[in-house]
Structure formats: structure tokens, C-alpha cells
Amino acid sequence: MMQRHILLMDGPDHKGLIYQVTRILFEHNQNIIRNDEYVSPSGYFFMRTEFDGEADVSELLYALQKELPIGLNLRINPRKKKDVVLFVTKEHHCLGELLIRYAFDELDATILAVISNYNTLQPLVGKFGIPFHFISHENKSREEHEEAILRTLDVYRPEFLVLAKYMRIITPEFVSHFPNRIINIHHSFLPAFIGANPYRQAYERGVKIIGATAHFVNNDLDEGPIIAQDVKAVNHSQTASDMATLGRDTEKAVLSKALKLVFNDRVFIHHNRTIIL
Amino acid sequence: MMQRHILLMDGPDHKGLIYQVTRILFEHNQNIIRNDEYVSPSGYFFMRTEFDGEADVSELLYALQKELPIGLNLRINPRKKKDVVLFVTKEHHCLGELLIRYAFDELDATILAVISNYNTLQPLVGKFGIPFHFISHENKSREEHEEAILRTLDVYRPEFLVLAKYMRIITPEFVSHFPNRIINIHHSFLPAFIGANPYRQAYERGVKIIGATAHFVNNDLDEGPIIAQDVKAVNHSQTASDMATLGRDTEKAVLSKALKLVFNDRVFIHHNRTIIL
Amino acid sequence: MMQRHILLMDGPDHKGLIYQVTRILFEHNQNIIRNDEYVSPSGYFFMRTEFDGEADVSELLYALQKELPIGLNLRINPRKKKDVVLFVTKEHHCLGELLIRYAFDELDATILAVISNYNTLQPLVGKFGIPFHFISHENKSREEHEEAILRTLDVYRPEFLVLAKYMRIITPEFVSHFPNRIINIHHSFLPAFIGANPYRQAYERGVKIIGATAHFVNNDLDEGPIIAQDVKAVNHSQTASDMATLGRDTEKAVLSKALKLVFNDRVFIHHNRTIIL
Amino acid sequence: MMQRHILLMDGPDHKGLIYQVTRILFEHNQNIIRNDEYVSPSGYFFMRTEFDGEADVSELLYALQKELPIGLNLRINPRKKKDVVLFVTKEHHCLGELLIRYAFDELDATILAVISNYNTLQPLVGKFGIPFHFISHENKSREEHEEAILRTLDVYRPEFLVLAKYMRIITPEFVSHFPNRIINIHHSFLPAFIGANPYRQAYERGVKIIGATAHFVNNDLDEGPIIAQDVKAVNHSQTASDMATLGRDTEKAVLSKALKLVFNDRVFIHHNRTIIL
Helix, strand or coil: CCEEEEEEEEEECCCCHHHHHHHHHHHCCCEEEEEEEEECCCCEEEEEEEEEECCCHHHHHHHHHHHCCCCCEEEEEECCCEEEEEEECCCCHHHHHHHHHHHCCCCCEEEEEEEECCCCCHHHHHHCCCCEEECCCCCCCHHHHHHHHHHHHHHHCCCEEEECCCCCCCCHHHHCCCCCCEEEEEEEECCCCCCCCHHHHHHHHCCCEEEEEEEECCCCCCCCCEEEEEEEECCCCCCHHHHHHHHHHHHHHHHHHHHHHHHCCCEEEECCEEEEC | CCEEEEEEEEEECCCCHHHHHHHHHHHCCCEEEEEEEEECCCCEEEEEEEEEECCCHHHHHHHHHHHCCCCCEEEEEECCCEEEEEEECCCCHHHHHHHHHHHCCCCCEEEEEEEECCCCCHHHHHHCCCCEEECCCCCCCHHHHHHHHHHHHHHHCCCEEEECCCCCCCCHHHHCCCCCCEEEEEEEECCCCCCCCHHHHHHHHCCCEEEEEEEECCCCCCCCCEEEEEEEECCCCCCHHHHHHHHHHHHHHHHHHHHHHHHCCCEEEECCEEEEC | CCEEEEEEEEEECCCCHHHHHHHHHHHCCCEEEEEEEEECCCCEEEEEEEEEECCCHHHHHHHHHHHCCCCCEEEEEECCCEEEEEEECCCCHHHHHHHHHHHCCCCCEEEEEEEECCCCCHHHHHHCCCCEEECCCCCCCHHHHHHHHHHHHHHHCCCEEEECCCCCCCCHHHHCCCCCCEEEEEEEECCCCCCCCHHHHHHHHCCCEEEEEEEECCCCCCCCCEEEEEEEECCCCCCHHHHHHHHHHHHHHHHHHHHHHHHCCCEEEECCEEEEC | CCEEEEEEEEEECCCCHHHHHHHHHHHCCCEEEEEEEEECCCCEEEEEEEEEECCCHHHHHHHHHHHCCCCCEEEEEECCCEEEEEEECCCCHHHHHHHHHHHCCCCCEEEEEEEECCCCCHHHHHHCCCCEEECCCCCCCHHHHHHHHHHHHHHHCCCEEEECCCCCCCCHHHHCCCCCCEEEEEEEECCCCCCCCHHHHHHHHCCCEEEEEEEECCCCCCCCCEEEEEEEECCCCCCHHHHHHHHHHHHHHHHHHHHHHHHCCCEEEECCEEEEC
């Protein structure tokens, strides 16, 4: 049966690599719909190939692995929605955006559940008929809290976790369960501000631009590979609160954009950078 | 001798096309540095391949033509600066931008000469040691004026003509000498305004955005394939003259961006659209 | 009792106008919190003054009218949420955005009801507990349809109508009931495209930017005073459908921005332009 | 004789301040052309008033000082071009932009001279007939170098110094000679990168946005009040060198914008922020 698949490949570049891959797809009777490659200046190769065909995928994968140089990472994904769990705290802006998109089938993902350390957003999630898990962090050590979350996640087995304004630090131990599978959104400033109440600091510094960054989470929170960024202009007449409002609008737009890229298998991660094909 | 070349290819899509092209390059010992393809929804194929190697280019081109399906357009360009002639009238903003870039070798082009129907900008061009041809349109029919220009161009034989705020309508006859080789820049508005003094009209209509469009010139002036566009925000407190100033800044930035794409052989034209690889 | 009010004033400029207004506010013991003026190049004066105080508003208005030159338009609004009715057809993107903002009290307005010529969006509106009026246009003349709508509006008596992707032409007769009180959102392109399926036309023309315009509705639909505009970059690889998706995101952001300005009494209308203070 | 002046005023807010100022201008027969005020949330007042009239400026200033509450800063500037000296090192992009604008009288300033610690840009400056002072830092202590510069500046007595990519740290001692009168431009990133070769760092971090910030220089270089900022989108396929090119274009646009604001007396400085009226 004809189906759309996506081949993702990365590794050290070799002369003739595109030729070899396209030859094997051709010989397996697959029709390339879209092909994107990138070779980094240091000679690392990335390729994303969308193709249609009737061949057996595992057979095709076997042929690729056998015939291509060793050292390449190869995956073939069927083109389908990703299973995700959202994490939130009290802010609704990113959650609301994702729920509306999901309700009208525009998210390229299935929201299996929403997990929160507060019950503030339960009514909103309830409107959309999605399970809401209130897992308070109170009276729990960080480890106990994360274990409770992991037990819940075990039921859903999501492919991606989306931190849609989840205001808890997560441990490297927790991250290690979902390598390159946790996506976070946070505000961004020029220059950067560290510590509490960054919009207040941005206001006091008189910045003319505020922004948002969506990124994968690795052990350094806020330091994983960047997926998408955008900014909006501000001026002196906007209060710290106005800036926070505009910042939230930017966050939700940037998170949506980043998720679309990730859920469409367009994002590679290499040495703490993303390559988006 | 090793040299960088760019293969440009477009035509109806066929299964295995990327495979065939990459195979032939591989067999001719060429190393692909960067490869970009695009297949339109209607099944038209575009490919741009940068490669390094020592093989004979005409031999390679012959092999491609012989082995690939008929109906494909194939070109192989050496990676080198384009020869261009600039056209201006009285406004200096685009010209100044291009001259400064050229003076510091950032234009990816050689400015052979500047042609103008006024002598207003002769002093500026003179500072940079570039020939300036003042070819007045006064007391000449449009045909006589264009013939005088063509005679001058005949000396320089440019690959591209850049209309850097050249405020004369050019005839289809003139355009036919330089198919897809004339680039123009003009202001753009939402909504569009036709007729004299568009900034005045934009002001009176209270637009919140003004922009610029760089495009190839075909028989419908201002209607050829779009290469680049950008906009800037404006508000009620800006006069028509303020808007014109901001519009000029946008024009020069958009023209520079478009020229960089064209001069790097990144722009295909198909059915009045550009495909930028 | 201390309350925040907004004085809105426009008319032909006179020397000393700001002085007279601020004097009267001072003598009535009002404290100016924020004051913005603008004088157009043709000598028309606009002023928006936010002030706090305990004085009697009608007395203050009387004093202003008596002491200022005749020919000025004067209004004093209490700072409060506007009552609005939303109009939709089948597209959910603007509606969803407004409902989420409303649910979290971020809209500066009370949504009294949603009116639609289809029942497609009834389930979404129902989640938020807002009355939904399905008033089909089928088997009705345009006049009959608008009369049915007017009867429904008569119950709610809204200050503003928001056409949040309402895909019906409305008559000058209907507009005359709500002068400068109907706000519309539509997509915008450089250049403009007229007729059916504009995203298809934009795709075929290869535009590099798509945008949205929010504006008041007057007798020329899509031609009333512009309140807000924004654009997003696109490229050849995006299909007409991708462009439509991005266009919808832009529409919802621009509509939200425009409504915030209108609902905060920041928008003057003069000769088909908006002055935003 | 009728002349345009600009009154700049800032200080603690008082009830009736706008009223008092506009009254005094009215009594001195001055006609307000444009008036902008801002009161910060903490109650600090800023006002910029453009006015035309025939009265004696020093008399007017005396009246304002006598009648307004003490503690206000008051200045009245004639509307005229500022005298500036530019500082550069080896990069031409900002300098070229300013010279072209200056050559066509679009800078709102007179460039008295260009000072550089290298002679690289002397030929470019020479084309425009402006004095170029090559003051090498080699074999000089920082103090000796700055003293040599100060001696040169003493000849020109500029109102503003523009660091148009001047790659030397300047001392607090030097800055103290020109309080709030030195303007700098530098690249900006989300997140910020400290140390050598920031474009390389931005590339390695995979940022999706690069920007530029124009600011006044105080004792913390790169930390003075921000005047203007802007950003451009980048992606993985752009090398560190591509990013640097785009960054330079952004720098020159942001610096031009900032200078226009400063040279038009539109920028107040308060507690390390700018208020732009």
C-alpha cells in the first residue's frame, strides 16, 4: 500500500552520498517528493527525504544500512501525528493556543494529556475533553515529584513532552528519559536578563525589543538547541506588564512554529545546534 | 585545476532525477558542496548543485544532456562575479548602497558602468571611478532613447541590468534584449496605490506598513517575477515625506538582498514566479 | 469617588488648545495620567487625555464645551470594558483567539454573543458559555438576513461589532446603524489580489510576504480606515495552503492588536485615516 | 524672526504641569507644532514641545524657570543640525552609510571629522572631502591615546561622538568629557555571547536571530541607555561569516535610526533608560 515516509539521515559526509541514497530509493521503487540536504562547513551531512511508495520499510532500511558508509544515523518515520503530553503551571497563553489548534486538527500531534503542578488550568483543559493531571510539587522532594510525573507519563508513552510554560526546573535525571524529546519555550531579551522578574529588568533597562525562544531541553535548562525565535518591538511607554503581555503573545507564536517543525520531522540536532530541513 | 561550479537544472520531474544527476557528478569525480532541489506541486523540478572538481565542464554538460530525460534545462556556471550596468535617474539611495558595497568587494558583481537620463548622480559615481553615461531622454522618442542606451550597453555587454531607481518606462522591445536579466526595485503598499505620488496616497489612506519589492522586469513593468520583499511599520505621525524616507531605506535593503540572490545563481524563474534555492 | 476617565477631542487646531484643556482639567481638580496629542500637517488637532479625579463628568464636559472654541468634538468615556458582538462564518482562528483571551479577562471587552451564518463554530463557542446565534442567510434576501441580525443585536445593544472572519458582504444600510463601530480583518498581499482564492493567486505570483489588515468598515468593504497591519515572510516552498495557514495566524494577531487599541479608546478616525494616540 | 525651537523638560511630575508650560508658551506668543509627554509609572515627567514664534528664547526660558516648580530640567534648542565627529576602526559599513546620507543632506548633522586608530578607511572618507585623523594607538598607553584624541576633538568641539564601529575600549575618564553624548553600535544576540568572535559563537549555538543595539556610552561599555534595536532572522545554512554580513547590515540600519532620533532632540535619558518622544 502506498504511504508517505520520511527518511532522516545524518553523519560524516562522503562523496556520492546523495547519489547512493537516491539510487537505493529508486531501486526500491520509492518516489522522492521532497529532498533537503545540508553539509556543515565541518563536513557533517544531514538529509531529509520525503518519499511515497509501496516497498517494505524495514527492507528498505536494511538496504540503506548495508550499502551506505558506516557511521550514518538512519531513521525512516511514517508521516503521522506525534503523541505528546503538555506541561503547564498557571499561565494559559501557550496552552490555549495549542488547545484551539488541536481542536481543529491543526497541531500535527495528538495531545494525550496535560500535566500541571497547579490545578489552575484544569477548567480550560476540561473544555476540550483532554485528561488533566494535577501533580502538585508541594510536600514532595524534586525526585518524588518527578517520579510521580514519570509514573503518569508511563501510561501515555508520549513521543514528545511540551513545556508550555511549565515553571519548574527539571533534573538531568528526568531529561535523560526523554533525550531530545522535551521542548521548552521561554522569553528572550537583548541583552539577556538573569534572575527574577525579567520583564521588570527589561523595562528598567529600556530594551526596544523583547522576544521568545523555543528550544530542546538538555541538562542546562534554557541552553538546549534552539528551534525557533522571534521578537516584537517595544518602547518606553509600555510598562513591564505590557511587555509581559506582548512577550506571552510572542511565546505562543514561537512555540507553535517550533512544534510544527519538530512534529513534521524537520529538525536535526547536532552539537547543540538545530539543522532545520 | 579544481574550481567551484554551479549546476542549474529545471524541467518536468521524473522519478530518479536526483539519483541520475548525482551519479553523473560522482562518475565525473565532482564533489557536491551544496545541493538544493524543489519540486512544485504541479510536478516541475528545480535543482541547484554547487560542486568542486577538476573535470572538463563541457564534457560534464554533454554527459548530463545525453543521459538525463529530454526537456530539462541545464546550465553550468563557474562561480564568479557577474558583470552589471546600473540604471538610475535622480535618487541616490540604492546607487549609494551598491557603490559602497562594490568599493569594498561585497557585491558579487562588477559594476561596468552607470547609465542615467539625468546627470544628477554623476558626482557620486565619479567618486568611485566608475564610468557614468548621461543619456538624456529629452528631445528623443522613446525608441531613439533606448537605441542610444543599447549602443552604450553594446560596449559593456553586461550579464544583468539593475534598475536602481530608474524612473523611465522601458519598452517590451528593450526588455526582449535582456530576458530575465533586468532587475527592478519599487515601493509596495498594502493596499496597492496606482498613479502619481504613492506615498502621499499611502499617507492619506493611513497605511500602517510600507514596503519594497525587487523583481525581474518583463513586459508588464512592475509585474515580473518577485525576488525579494520587505516592509517597515509606519504610523499616523509620519508625514508622506517621512514615509518616503523610510521607503527608500527599505528599497535599498531589498534590492541588495535580491541582487545577492541573483548574482549567486540562486534564482530560478518559472511561470512568473521565482524559486530561490 | 475617584475614577479613571478618558477625554477624546478632535477638531481644527487653535493656538493654546492644549493649554485651555489642561487648565480646565486642572481647575476641576483632575490629575492627568497620560496625555497624547497630534496635529496633522493640514492643521487638524487630536487629543486623548487619561485622567483621575472626583469631579462630576457632565459638569466637566459642560465646562469644556463652553470654554473651548466651537467646532471641536468632545467625548469623555469612563475607562471600562466595551460590549461587543462577534460575527463569524466557518473559520475558527480569530474566534478561538478572542475566546481564549476573553476567558482569561485579557480582551478589554465583554463578548455578549456570537452571530454566525453557519452553525460550524457553535461547539467552540459553547465551551465558553457564550450565546451563539445561528442566523442562516439561506432562503433569505440580503435585507431579510440583515434584518434578522439587527433584531438579535437589538437585544444586546453592543458598542462594537467585530467581524472575526465573517464572509458576507454587508450593506451600507446595515453599516449606517453602526458608524465607525464595525471592525473587520482580512488578508493583505503585495501586490493586492482581487477575486476568488487570493492565497492561490499570491502563490502563483510568488509573493515573498503575506499580511493582514484590521480596519473599520464603511460603505466600501475592505476600504475603511486601517487600524493595524502586519506581515510574515513566505517563500516558494510554501504551498497556497501553507500560505493560508500563515495568513490566518497573522490575521488573528493583527485583529487582537487592533481590538486592544479600539477598546482602549486610542483610535480616532479622520478622513478615512486612523490616528492612534 | 520666526524660528522653530524645541523645549525639552523632565523632572518629578506635578499636577498641572502641561497646563503651566502651555500657558507660558501661549503668553509668549509661541505656537505649539508638536507636543509629546510621558509620565513614568514612578511619577517622572518628560515633555518635548516643538514650537514656532518670534519671542526671545532666553526670556522665555527665564519665564519657564521662574514659574514652574523647581527641580525640573529645562532646555530650549533651536531646530538645527548637530555637529558630530565619527570614530571608526577598520569596518566600513556604518561609515559608508553615514557618509552617503551626509553627502545628500539626510543626516541631520554635520560631520566635522572622522577619527580612526587605523588608516584603512582614509580613502573612503577622502572621497567625501571630510578631514580624517589617523591617531594610532600603537606605542601609546590608553591614556596617551585618548589624550591625543581629546586634543583633536578640542579643535572641532562636537556635540556628539558617534562610534561607528570603533573597536577600542574607552575609559570612564574619556566618557566623562562627553556625558550622554557618545553613541555606540554593537551586534546583539539572543542569548548574549561574551568574548571574542561572537558571530562564531552565535553560529555554534544555532541562533535563529541576530541583531544590533545602538546606545549611549556610559562607564560600562555596551551597557548605556539603549536607543534603538532591530534583528534579522538567520538559519543553520548561514555560516558565521554570512551572519556577520547580515549583522553589519543590521548595525548600519539601527545606527542610522538611532542617530535620527538623537539629532532631532527626541531622546531623553533617565536612570539608564531612554524615553523617546
